[in-house]
Amino acid sequence: MARNVLLSFLGLSDYKPCFYTYQGETSSYTRFVQTAIYELFKKDGEMDVVIFSTKEAEKNNWIDRVNEENQLVEGLKTTFHRIDPKANIKLVVIDSSQDERANWQLFDAILNEIQEGDCIYFDITHSFRTIPFVSLIVLNYARLVKKASIGKIMYGFFEKLGNPRKVDNIPAEKRLVPIIDVTNMAALLDWTNGVDQFIRTGDATVIQQFTSNEVKKIYTDPDSTIEERKQVSELRELANQLDMVGKLMQTARSLQIAEEIKKFREQLNKVRNIETDTVKPLIPLLDEMEKKYENFTEDPFQNLFAMADWCEKNQLIQPGLTLLQENVVTAICRLFRLDETNKNIRTDLHSAIRILLERIPEEDWQVKNPLFVADIVEKLKPYRDLLKPFNPITEYRNDINHAGTRTDARPPQKFYQQLSDSIQKFKPFFEEVSNLSKNYNLKE
Numbered sequence: 157m158a159r160n161v162l163l164s165f166l167g168l169s170d171y172k173p174c175f176y177t178y179q180g181e182t183s184s185y186t187r188f189v190q191t192a193i194y195e196l197f198k199k200d201g202e203m204d205v206v207i208f209s210t211k212e213a214e215k216n217n218w219i220d221r222v223n224e225e226n227q228l229v230e231g232l233k234t235t236f237h238r239i240d241p242k243a244n245i246k247l248v249v250i251d252s253s254q255d256e257r258a259n260w261q262l263f264d265a266i267l268n269e270i271q272e273g274d275c276i277y278f279d280i281t282h283s284f285r286t287i288p289f290v291s292l293i294v295l296n297y298a299r300l301v302k303k304a305s306i307g308k309i310m311y312g313f314f315e316k317l318g319n320p321r322k323v324d325n326i327p328a329e330k331r332l333v334p335i336i337d338v339t340n341m342a343a344l345l346d347w348t349n350g351v352d353q354f355i356r357t358g359d360a361t362v363i364q365q366f367t368s369n370e371v372k373k374i375y376t377d378p379d380s381t382i383e384e385r386k387q388v389s390e391l392r393e394l395a396n397q398l399d400m401v402g403k404l405m406q407t408a409r410s411l412q413i414a415e416e417i418k419k420f421r422e423q424l425n426k427v428r429n430i431e432t433d434t435v436k437p438l439i440p441l442l443d444e445m446e447k448k449y450e451n452f453t454e455d456p457f458q459n460l461f462a463m464a465d466w467c468e469k470n471q472l473i474q475p476g477l478t479l480l481q482e483n484v485v486t487a488i489c490r491l492f493r494l495d496e497t498n499k500n501i502r503t504d505l506h507s508a509i510r511i512l513l514e515r516i517p518e519e520d521w522q523v524k525n526p527l528f529v530a531d532i533v534e535k536l537k538p539y540r541d542l543l544k545p546f547n548p549i550t551e552y553r554n555d556i557n558h559a560g561t562r563t564d565a566r567p568p569q570k571f572y573q574q575l576s577d578s579i580q581k582f583k584p585f586f587e588e589v590s591n592l593s594k595n596y597n598l599k600e
Contacts, residue, residue: 158273189312360398
């Protein structure tokens, strides 16, 4: 069963007692931020505690000791059991050195204490040197291999009270130390990973999953504000729009892609206009996301080419071949004001291109509407050279759609090269029909 677990580090310092506060709640008077976090967040459910400590820190702060004034100083172990005798606490001794070997040992030590599906509350207050860096890597790793999640990442801001020597002169009731929630730093890492995957592959799945989780988290938090809910909702809508465009590309839905990219850009601008500390760090990432579709413009003919080009750049070979071939037909439909969704018209256009390229005599045509086909063949004659790449694309598209079951099936590496070559060869065709369409519009 998944559990809540607090992971924390114990240092050598002679900690001063204080009250820790979080969102209007106050802990017991304590030397240890760990017990304060335990008290303040145990309301989220039963919480196990794992404390990582060097041998030196164990001696100084884990067990009770007598100080120089011959006074008993309560250690963390005793403090925990005084606050909650049933608290499940474990001490893990770590190496105090900071070389590469010790860092890997620390990595293993933290990972070994994380169980499948754990919700981790991570205290970085007394992390030092390379420990925060290693710990963040472990947490990210554990989320992947152990399906762990991050509940909170926290820091006890004791420095707010000033120099530790001056704290002795501050009355107990005024020693109020806030616990700072820095979980959004991990959220930024999630966004970075998601955007990186999107930029490399066009797949927005990670972004969508992360934003959906954030929405759920915010909407189930009774302390969340209307503004926070609005912000995560806008981010979720952006992620959903990205995912929609990706799925349209993957399934070659050519007539919807340009419109959904337009909606994505509109939603992107909405998110950019959210002026909060949460969204500000995302702005450079949003800019990178927008660049992914920078080749899509207001030109409907160039957009037909951009779809296939996008697929080639993102290794979507089968959709790329399909989009390139079908978008040639769509471009002809748009140029000659034909219904681009009419199945019979599109079939006749495929036949007309093949007849033109192979110079098939009219008596050998196998078409349902020979007069229409003859008219199209005549209109396309000036562009015969630009259409020459059409037949090879047809062959490769048929081959890939038959799943390699033909005796003459091509090896897989051939398809990407064919798509890449065909896109370059077809670029002049799409530029030509784009220019022709503008001239037609001027005549009209």
